[in-house]
Amino acid sequence: MSAHAILGSGSYAPTRIVTNDELSQRVETSDEWIFTRTGIRERRIAGPDESTSQMASAAARAALADAKLSPADIDLLIVATMTPDMPMPAAACLVQTELGLSADTACFDLNAACTGFVYALDTAWAMLASGRYRTALVIGAEKVSSVIDWSDRTTCVLFGDGAGAVVLGSAVEGSRARLIGSKLGSIPATSSALMTPGGGSAPASPDAPKCITMKGKEVFKLAVRAMDDVAREILVAHNIAPSEVACIIPHQANRRIIEAIAQYLELPLERFFINLDRFGNTSAASIPLALDEARRAGRIKSGDVVLLVAFGAGLTYGATLVRF
Numbered sequence: 422m423s424a425h426a427i428l429g430s431g432s433y434a435p436t437r438i439v440t441n442d443e444l445s446q447r448v449e450t451s452d453e454w455i456f457t458r459t460g461i462r463e464r465r466i467a468g469p470d471e472s473t474s475q476m477a478s479a480a481a482r483a484a485l486a487d488a489k490l491s492p493a494d495i496d497l498l499i500v501a502t503m504t505p506d507m508p509m510p511a512a513a514c515l516v517q518t519e520l521g522l523s524a525d526t527a528c529f530d531l532n533a534a535c536t537g538f539v540y541a542l543d544t545a546w547a548m549l550a551s552g553r554y555r556t557a558l559v560i561g562a563e564k565v566s567s568v569i570d571w572s573d574r575t576t577c578v579l580f581g582d583g584a585g586a587v588v589l590g591s592a593v594e595g596s597r598a599r600l601i602g603s604k605l606g607s608i609p610a611t612s613s614a615l616m617t618p619g620g621g622s623a624p625a626s627p628d629a630p631k632c633i634t635m636k637g638k639e640v641f642k643l644a645v646r647a648m649d650d651v652a653r654e655i656l657v658a659h660n661i662a663p664s665e666v667a668c669i670i671p672h673q674a675n676r677r678i679i680e681a682i683a684q685y686l687e688l689p690l691e692r693f694f695i696n697l698d699r700f701g702n703t704s705a706a707s708i709p710l711a712l713d714e715a716r717r718a719g720r721i722k723s724g725d726v727v728l729l730v731a732f733g734a735g736l737t738y739g740a741t742l743v744r745f
């Protein structure tokens with residue numbers, strides 16, 4: 422079976438910065454509370470005319486440029502999102518048009534909430550491994566601000582908007598860079614901990630809130646357990662010791678969740694790339710946005726083993742091991 426690798430990455434964040442101080446003028450909160458409990462200082466919020474597909478397209482263009490490939494090289498496009506522009510068509514089809522991808526590109530959205538990008542990466546990898554697709558664009562993009570109740574201080578301080586993308590294709594001959602492994606899962610009967618109850622086809626949906634509702638403490642515990650377990654499982658499955666991982670890109674939800682995982686895996690916190698202080702939780706965009714920043718900041722070098730690890734509503738979880 423031919424090997425596949427991440428050939429390039431890109432990201433996009435809206436220009437508007439909303440600080441904790443600004444939020445504390447809208448709801449009863451403070452920079453001190455938000456920073457101490459989450460590690461977040463500020464987040465980016467999309468403008469009223471800015472959509473998920475536009476942010477996704479901007480990130481994808483940057484990823485194509487980084488991979489030195491053109492839209493004509495792409496025959497598979499997956500957008501991981503829980504905030505598509507509209508229920509249909511898929512945001513991926515809008516991105517296809519925006520980028521000028523050919524008509525024989527397979528385009529679809531994938532929703533695994535904040536784990537979406539890791540799910541999409543595994544899906545694209547399996548499709549490439551089938552031999553029926555050559556090169557994929559895998560994007561995580563979210564306008565989370567569109568499903569936030571801005572009067573609910575328990576959720577509105579946590580999230581932000583943005584997009585990140587990678588190009589996945591055949592590993593370059595002679596290069597060690599490749600995808601090593603992937604593991605996905607979902608903990609049953611945990612959906613009420615984190616959800617957007619309204620806006621869908623459930624019978625109670627018309628009256629239910631169309632914004633994120635969350636049992637924060639329950640999610641916190643589930644997240645630590647799920648990410649710690651899946652990180653261990655994937656490392657054992659590929660016979661890689663935690664100390665051999667050069668950089669961990671965790672879902673950027675809460676600094677305290679990341680600190681707990683670092684402690685359980687007995688790894689120094691410096692090994693984890695953290696940018697949630699500037700972006701908050703951008704859901705499916707969080708990992709590709711952080712991955713792209715980490716690469717551009719020189720935190721990932723050629724030959725490095727990198728672990729991506731995420732959790733999200735469902736409660737879904739997943740991990741990917743990549744060598745760059």
Ligand code: UT7
Binds near residue numbers: 454575
């Ligand atoms: O992608 C997945 C997204 N979700 C997550 O990752 C969430 C995981 N959970 C968390 O990150 C944490 O549980 C939170 C940051 C959401 C909350 O932190 P916590 O330490 O679990 O706080 P808490 O919910 O126990 O709230 C403590 C107090 C409460 O007041 P009382 O009942 O002690 O008087 C809250 O009402 O803090 C209050 N509170 C706030 N105060 C100021 C809740 N939100 C705020 C706020 N500002 N924004």
